[in-house]
């Protein structure tokens with residue numbers, strides 16, 4: 001949650017403080033437009049090359065954002081969600097800050113171009129019920145069609161199709177600056193049918209900028225370059241907001257231009273004397289594989305000092321290939337920064353320390369790692385040496401945790417914190433952690449309000465990332481994703497949460513296993529529960545009906561799903577590991593095979609007695 005002081009209407013008061021002390025990025029923009037109006041803020045390469053760059057200074061950006069804010073306020077939009085579905089470019093940046101400056105909450109979304117993007121766009125509209133949509137005039141003819149496809153309960157938004165004069169300050173009257181919480185709803189890139197809007201406060205956005213600033217250190221001549229889509233955390237909070245906050249220019253090109261020809265990224269870095277950039281692992285592979293010898297001769301990567309690589313597993317081999325391919329044109333391997341983060345934590349969670357010269361890789365025992373233990377097989381020195389042999393795996397460190405933030409590695413079943421080198425779920429605490437998911441209190445409580453077990457002195461709540469990893473000498477290694485075992489109607493349910501509800505339903509229920517099975521009657525999965533009852537067969541028979549009712553009520557109430565089947569049996573019916581963890585998959589298998597322990601039925605008893 002935000003720690004920012006707001007007035008009763010949720011507005012943040014305007015302040016004349018320097019950027020480090022500002023309460024929103026809109027204030028930072030205003031500050032820069034006043035102090036350094038003529039400095040270059042953003043440069044966009046409309047055709048992906050250096051031929052026709054468009055430059056905006058801080059003053060120009062602030063004027064255009066102010067014009068957007070004034071237009072919105074004139075239309076009665078002084079709060080509420082405004083979907084921002086413009087194409088990548090400078091107008092998008094003006095739209096972003098203009099929406100926030102108007103007092104509204106920005107909801108960035110890919111424009112509704114093509115079937116998948118349109119489906120996604122409509123599901124975002126249904127989920128956040130925006131008061132307005134800011135998108136390109138070419139979509140104007142489709143508005144009726146869009147409205148027909150929205151669910152009936154979604155109010156029709158105002159559609160705003162900016163023509164070029166939209167961004168021109170009208171010059172009459174005050175430009176509003178009324179910043180209201182929350183700042184932004186970030187839709188995670190997950191499934192279209194189940195969009196989850198992550199609610200970010202102004203403090204979340206600033207916090208992420210501050211920790212990245214601290215991590216990166218100060219550089220006099222910093223220039224950034226990004227081709228990432230501006231609709232998601234990495235291209236939005238990681239580049240546009242970070243550049244504005246830090247006061248250095250950002251050169252932007254469209255993701256389409258990058259994918260068409262990855263050379264354009266490295267050429268932009270060369271031409272615009274770029275010192276910092278970012279991309280997912282695949283981008284480094286594309287460049288290492290596709291850039292021709294002839295193109296290579298036109299590149300100079302010697303000014304690059306920081307290149308972040310995150311958002312998917314970082315491959316040591318990819319990094320090596322990139323280093324080798326571009327060393328002849330001045331690329332310094334020390335500039336690569338493997339990093340980890342997620343939109344639920346605004347963006348950045350960890351990255352290679354500024355002081356490290358090389359990427360740190362560890363050669364680990366494969367079998368041990370599969371069992372959750374990071375065991376070195378040699379004296380890996382972080383040099384990124386050749387391919388690992390069959391029994392080992394090479395993992396790349398995602399560096400140290402963001403300043404002021406905590407990462408816990410937790411056994412996802414017992415919720416007990418694990419020690420260095422043990423694999424578990426990655427939990428994060430800190431000011432960058434978002435307020436929650438829009439309109440989903442239970443999911444928010446489960447995901448953002450976790451507490452560790454057996455950690456009496458730790459009263460913090462944590463974000464459960466759903467990722468698996470381990471810490472080694474204070475560095476974070478990400479090893480995979482914790483499979484959400486129960487998926488019902490597009491919802492991911494953690495079995496341990498359901499089991500917890502069952503435990504609380506009745507004092508004589510002890511071990512529980514929850515898992516999903518296809519429903520017999522409906523075309524979807526359902527929750528199946530196996531629970532141990534601490535009592536005799538006779539006691540069970542007397543209480544069976546009440547037990548079933550209580551369990552059903554507790555699970556339905558806590559999780560919004562009604563268990564499809566419940567098996568209550570004697571001790572031993574839930575299969576456990578020797579260390580006391582529930583073996584859900586094995587219990588599920590035994591359930592299907594009909595080999596679970598059961599209480600004898602009255603008929604069994606009668607037969608036995610005969």
Ligand code: 649
Pocket residue numbers: 188189212224225226232233234238239240242243250276277278308309310311312313314338339340341342343344347348349398465467478481
């Ligand atoms: C992850 C974002 C975080 C993400 C980025 C720091 C110009 C140039 C550079 C610049 C500024 C201007 O994927 C990246 C750190 C950027 C600084 C840029 O500075 N978010 S997400 O919500 O879409 O997905 C999160 C999930 O992705 C996976 C995890 O499953 C995570 O839950 N993920 C990784 N998996 C494996 N290894 C990693 N390193 C991962 N990072 C994210």
